[in-house]
Amino acid sequence: MYKIALITGTSSGLGETIAKHLLANDWVVIGVSRGKSTIIHSCYTHFRVDISDSDSVKNLFTNLNSFKFDLLINNSAVFEYQSFIDTATQTIDKIIDINLKGSIYVTKNALHLMNKNSRIIFINSVAGLEELENQSIYCASKYGLTAFAGVLGKELRGESIKVTSIHPGGINTPMWDSNKDFHTDLTKLIDPQQIADMITFICNSQQNIEYKTIKIFPDIEWHN
Secondary structure, eight states: OOEEEEEEOOSSHHHHHHHHHHHHTTEEEEEEESSOOOOOOTTEEEEEOOTTOHHHHHHHHHHTTTOOEEEEEEOOOOOOOOOGGGOOHHHHHHHIIIIIIIHHHHHHHHGGGEEEEEEEEEEOOGGGTSOOTTOHHHHHHHHHHHHHHHHHHHHTGGGTEEEEEEEEOOBSSHHHHTOTTOOSOGGGSBOHHHHHHHHHHHHHSOTTOOOOEEEEOOTTSOOO
């Protein structure tokens, strides 16, 4: 019997890699992002949705009401490297609305469509566990997501739904490459496929196993 995953942020980068990986392992994948997807597969369906808009998210799940999901991956995120004093109000709103509120909206609407023994995975960041200079709003959004996921996991213990937060350091994706403030050899960063493999490992684990918080970063970085 095939399993169904819903993944946000599948138009590029890590979300696209995870979607292709699951499709290659016989999953049915529903992808969600603001942009178009290049994935062409008989078991893939893409929806263009701005997850920061609660009404748009609600309409999405009205269309998905016939599905039952075995996996929800909240992956969508935006990033800015900037001192707080120089951060515009519009940037603050964008980061909080997409990284934090967007994931909350998606999870809120998806919960009633989650199968028993399903999993919810948040692609968080080391910024959700650390205090990183020039990333104050990004850290705020990811710290909030850490707290939300932690409480959600407690509340769902009786519902046979497991919640995991993955906190990666630098990943070799277009989001990192586009931030010229980080001058490093991209090949030394985490390969997105490594995160996809980790997700498969989690999903293949026995349901009595909890993976609450996973922190992973390349050895060119160091985090406490």
